[in-house]
Amino acid sequence: MLGVRPATRSARPTTTMLRMMLALLLVLVAGCSSGSSGATSEAPPATDPSPPLVYVAMGGIETLNSDRDDLPDNWPQIVLAEHLPAGAVYVNLATEGGTVKSGLDGQLPEARDLHATVATIWFESADLRLGTATRVYHDELATLVEDLQADGVKVVLVRSGVWIGDPPPLPATVAVVAGDTGATLVDLGDISDRNDDAGQRRIATQVAAAIGAG
Amino acid sequence: MSWRDAIALAVKTVRRRPGRAVLTVLAVTLAASLLTALLTISTTAETRVLNQLSSGGPLAGIKVAAAEPDPGQVDQDNASPGDPKSLDDAALQRIQDLPDVREVIPIVSTRMFVITRARDKDDHRIAPFPEDVVGVDLTKINQLPITLTAGRLPTPGSLSEVAVTQGYLERLGLERLDAPQVVGTALEMASGQVVPNERVRGRWTKFTIVGVVAQEASNGQFLASTEVVDQARDWASAGIDASRALDLPTSPYTGLFVVARGIDNVSKVRAQITAIGYSTAAPENLLASVRRYLRVVEIVLSAVGLIALVVAALGISNAMLAAVRERRREIGVLKAIGARDRDVYRVFLVEAGTLGFLGGVLGTALGWLIAAMVGRVVNGYLAAQRLVGVQLTLPWMVVVGGIVGSTVLALLAGTLPAVRAARLPAREAVSGT
Numbered sequence: 001m002l003g004v005r006p007a008t009r010s011a012r013p014t015t016t017m018l019r020m021m022l023a024l025l026l027v028l029v030a031g032c033s034s035g036s037s038g039a040t041s042e043a044p045p046a047t048d049p050s051p052p053l054v055y056v057a058m059g060g061i062e063t064l065n066s067d068r069d070d071l072p073d074n075w076p077q078i079v080l081a082e083h084l085p086a087g088a089v090y091v092n093l094a095t096e097g098g099t100v101k102s103g104l105d106g107q108l109p110e111a112r113d114l115h116a117t118v119a120t121i122w123f124e125s126a127d128l129r130l131g132t133a134t135r136v137y138h139d140e141l142a143t144l145v146e147d148l149q150a151d152g153v154k155v156v157l158v159r160s161g162v163w164i165g166d167p168p169p170l171p172a173t174v175a176v177v178a179g180d181t182g183a184t185l186v187d188l189g190d191i192s193d194r195n196d197d198a199g200q201r202r203i204a205t206q207v208a209a210a211i212g213a214g
Numbered sequence: 215m216s217w218r219d220a221i222a223l224a225v226k227t228v229r230r231r232p233g234r235a236v237l238t239v240l241a242v243t244l245a246a247s248l249l250t251a252l253l254t255i256s257t258t259a260e261t262r263v264l265n266q267l268s269s270g271g272p273l274a275g276i277k278v279a280a281a282e283p284d285p286g287q288v289d290q291d292n293a294s295p296g297d298p299k300s301l302d303d304a305a306l307q308r309i310q311d312l313p314d315v316r317e318v319i320p321i322v323s324t325r326m327f328v329i330t331r332a333r334d335k336d337d338h339r340i341a342p343f344p345e346d347v348v349g350v351d352l353t354k355i356n357q358l359p360i361t362l363t364a365g366r367l368p369t370p371g372s373l374s375e376v377a378v379t380q381g382y383l384e385r386l387g388l389e390r391l392d393a394p395q396v397v398g399t400a401l402e403m404a405s406g407q408v409v410p411n412e413r414v415r416g417r418w419t420k421f422t423i424v425g426v427v428a429q430e431a432s433n434g435q436f437l438a439s440t441e442v443v444d445q446a447r448d449w450a451s452a453g454i455d456a457s458r459a460l461d462l463p464t465s466p467y468t469g470l471f472v473v474a475r476g477i478d479n480v481s482k483v484r485a486q487i488t489a490i491g492y493s494t495a496a497p498e499n500l501l502a503s504v505r506r507y508l509r510v511v512e513i514v515l516s517a518v519g520l521i522a523l524v525v526a527a528l529g530i531s532n533a534m535l536a537a538v539r540e541r542r543r544e545i546g547v548l549k550a551i552g553a554r555d556r557d558v559y560r561v562f563l564v565e566a567g568t569l570g571f572l573g574g575v576l577g578t579a580l581g582w583l584i585a586a587m588v589g590r591v592v593n594g595y596l597a598a599q600r601l602v603g604v605q606l607t608l609p610w611m612v613v614v615g616g617i618v619g620s621t622v623l624a625l626l627a628g629t630l631p632a633v634r635a636a637r638l639p640a641r642e643a644v645s646g647t
Contacts, residue, residue, distance in 0.1 A: 052373055052419075071342060072329045077418070081331060081402055086422040087374025090402075091415065 053088040055080065055211075056111045058144075059122035060098035062160070068195055075203040076120070083208035089114075099126045100140040108147055118211055119148050120186075122158035127170055134169040138177060145181045155183040156210045158203075160191040184210045217564075220557065224565035231537070235569065238533045242573020242620050243580060245526035249519030250581025250608075250616045255588055256512040258606050275359060276472040276484050278309065279493040280465035295493035301467040305492065312486050314479040315472055319357060322349045322443045323434050323468040324450065327416060329402040335387040343385070346434030347376070347403065348468070349443030357473050360437070362598070364393035365425030372439050376403075377425040381435040393426035403436070405446035407453035417449045523619065526573070527627040534566050534631035542638065549640035562632035563625060570624020571617065578616035582608050 057063045057076040065074040072081070080090040091114055093107040100123045111119055121144065127137055145155050159174040178185035186206050193199030228235045282296030310318045329342045350358060352370035360367070368375035383393060401423065404416030419442075427437055472494075474483040484494045538545070545558055589606035 072331070072339075077329070077402070080418055080420055081329070081400065084420055085374075086400060086420050087372075088420050090418040090420075093415075 051115075051117075053084060053118060054114055054116045055084060055088060055090045055118045055120075056107075056114060056116040057090070057092045057094055057120050057122075058098075058103050058107045058111065059094040059120070059158070060124065060126045061094070061096050062124055062158075062191075062194065063094035063120070063122050064092060064096055064098070065200070066096050068200075070197065073197045073200050075200040075207065078201060078204035079208050079211070082204070083211070094122075097126045099123055099130060099132060100137055100144060101132075104140050104144050104147075108144055111148065111153070112151060116148070116151075116153050118154045118156070120156045120158055120207055120211070121145065121183075122160075124160060124170065128168075132170070134173055137170055138173045141173065141177045142180060145177060145183050149181065149183070154211065155181070156186055156207060157183045158186045158188060158207065160188040160194075186210045217560070220560040220564045221568075223561050224568055227537075227541075227561070227565055228568060234533055234537075238530055238569050239573045239576065241526040241529040242523075242570055242624065243577040245519070245522040246574050246577020246616050246620045247579075247581035247584060248522045248577075249516070249619075250578045250612055251584040251588070252515035252519045252581075253512075253612045253615075254582060254585035254606065254608055256508070256515045257609050257612065258585070258589070259508055259511070275357065276474065276480060276487065276494050276496040278470040278472055278487055279495070280463070280468060281493040283488045283491065283493045298465070299492065300465040301470065301492065303466065305490065306467065306470060308490055309470065309472055309487055309492075312483060314475045314483050314486075316475045317354070317357060317473040319351060319354050319471040319473070320440070320467045321469040321471060322440055322447070322466075323347060324349075324405060324443050324446045324463070326403045326405050326436075326446055328404075328436075330386075330399075331401070332386055332396065332399055340386065345436060347436040347438055347443055347446065348434040349438050349440040350471075352439050358471055361428040363390060363426045363428050365397035365423070367425050367427070368437070368439055370439060371441055373419065373442055373445070374421060375424045375438070376401075376421045376442070377427050377437040378423050379427055379435045379437070383426065385435070396423050397425060399423050403446075405449045407449050409453060415453075417446070523623055526620075527570075527623040530566055530569055530624045531627035531630060533569075534562060534628050535634070537565075538562065538631045538635045538638075541635075542642075545635050545638050546640050546642070549638075555636040558638075559632045559636035562635045563628050566628020566632065567621055567625045570621040570627075573624070574617035574620025577620060578613055581616065 055076075061067060063076060065076075068074060071077060076090060076092055080088060084090070091110075093110050095102060095106070098107070103121065103123055121141070123141070141157075145157065148155050157174050157178045159171045161168070161171045175185055175187075177183065188203060188206060191199065191203070194203070278301070279295040280299055280301035282299050284296055306318055306320060309315060323346045325344055326347050327342060328345050330340050333339055352368060352372075355367055362377075363380075365377070367377055378396060380390065383390065383396065386396065388395060399422075400420055402418050402420050404418040406414040406416055409415045421438075472483060472487065474480045480496050480498055484496050484498075487494050548558055548561075585608070586606055
């Protein structure tokens with residue numbers, strides 16, 4: 001090796017610099033290797049482990065509301081929209097001239113097919129109009145409620161009316177059946193505003209509270 | 215003087231002037247890192263992204279409709295479907311069995327009646343409306359051409375969540391940027407069932423809107439799990455004379471999304487599905503355009519990196535010229551004790567090469583780190599969109615090119631100073647004149 005001028009400066013800073021460079025290189029390489037794995041999106045977890053809440057509205061025209069135009073403001077629809085959780089299912093099984101008998105024969109099997117978990121029952125005007133005997137009304141309504149309850153359905157009985165003194169026989173029977181079966185009773189009182197949106201909302205609020213979804 | 219002596223001398227010289235050496239190496243490092251990062255990103259964009267998408271992504275996807283094919287559809291991205299034709303399990307299996315088909319994702323849809331409690335921008339209520347709900351297997355959502363603009367997609371199998379499309383926002387009079395406003399709101403949707411007395415009974419379900427998507431997997435403003443659509447269809451079909459009364463679709467599947475094994479097989483698979491007898495659509499022309507644009511981007515980015523590297527090489531040249539001027543006496547001493555011109559030339563060239571090599575190695579590593587960080591950001595975004603992430607790889611050509619290129623450029627940049635140093639007469643050099 002040819003003789004050259006010896007380094008006049010200390011070798012220590014230079015060595016330190018080279019070490020730092022080496023360390024930097026190692027850090028960079030380590031960073032590269034850890035950053036090389038590409039991220040892929042994970043499959044989102046499955047949900048809805050519990051069975052959905054299935055609400056069936058049984059009854060006559062008071063529940064069907066076929067005499068009203070505004071579907072979104074019908075009381076069972078408001079119960080679904082504003083009081084039941086997402087994923088809840090609602091089917092209105094009511095018929096225009098629905099009586100307790102028709103409920104027992106037609107609506108009950110449908111409620112079972114739907115695996116209902118909550119049911120509201122409001123048979124009133126058609127039975128009043130047809131003059132259904134109180135005893136028959138009681139027995140059929142009680143059977144309807146008990147059959148639903150036997151399937152684990154939470155039953156809410158609804159009645160309306162404003163009376164002076166004792167209620168007429170059929171509305172009074174609803175309360176008796178509720179007492180006999182343990183079903184929840186919703187006493188709406190005066191429903192002369194039933195065709196109004198405000199009246200529907202009032203009914204929805206009371207029914208939702210009885211369902212326990214309020 | 216041997217090469218070994220030259221290298222030892224060059225290293226000693228570098229160590230004697232650490233400040234200048236570090237700055238010179240830093241310039242090369244930055245230039246090389248820029249070139250490496252740009253090339254890695256652009257190469258990944260072209261090869262990895264396209265290939266990954268093609269091996270299970272939207273770009274390799276072919277939409278198959280439940281309809282007869284348009285005779286000229288293979289030449290068009292969006293051909294018009296012909297007459298309706300049932301798309302059933304047998305057809306699905308035939309398509310699945312095609313050799314270049316990676317996956318077949320069924321798409322089902324049904325018409326539902328929708329009530330939204332949202333109000334439009336003039337605070338008017340939105341009247342209930344019928345709309346198609348599209349159901350897909352949400353565990354395979356990564357492979358569908360669906361992009362979120364807000365929120366998230368429904369969870370697989372969910373019976374309570376839906377995503378909405380741009381069409382729903384338009385119905386509410388909202389702009390695309392307003393998408394987050396609808397996330398978390400609820401709506402009620404029903405499928406109809408014809409019951410006696412010509413009445414239609416609805417099976418209503420309350421849904422939460424969990425996201426907004428930019429595209430539609432099929433026609434319809436709502437995207438849900440297959441289970442939602444299946445339940446709605448089952449309900450409707452259980453009614454009286456359902457298909458006639460409610461104009462229900464007769465095809466079990468509304469469409470299929472067929473993923474080919476690679477982009478290059480899209481045309482072939484499309485032709486095979488057409489031969490089976492179904493209408494198809496695929497973004498083939500779009501894909502070709504994307505490839506062309508990516509190539510242009512790669513060229514531009516490479517040019518930017520190369521310019522940076524040339525600037526760094528000029529920096530090396532400048533530093534070496536300054537070194538020659540400073541080290542005239544040292545050169546003179548070298549020559550006085552017997553060093554030949556080529557020995558001096560070799561010392562300076564090795565010094566320049568060492569700086570270039572160090573800068574190249576550090577720059578390539580730094581460039582890869584930058585590219586990896588960019589890749590992570592991109593993958594984070596893709597993951598949020600429930601899309602397949604890209605796996606960043608450093609092409610060996612870029613590694614070799616970065617290190618060798620930096621070294622070669624440094625050697626070229628050091629040639630002139632080395633020649634000057636070598637040709638310096640010994641007497642002048644020693645006297646410093």
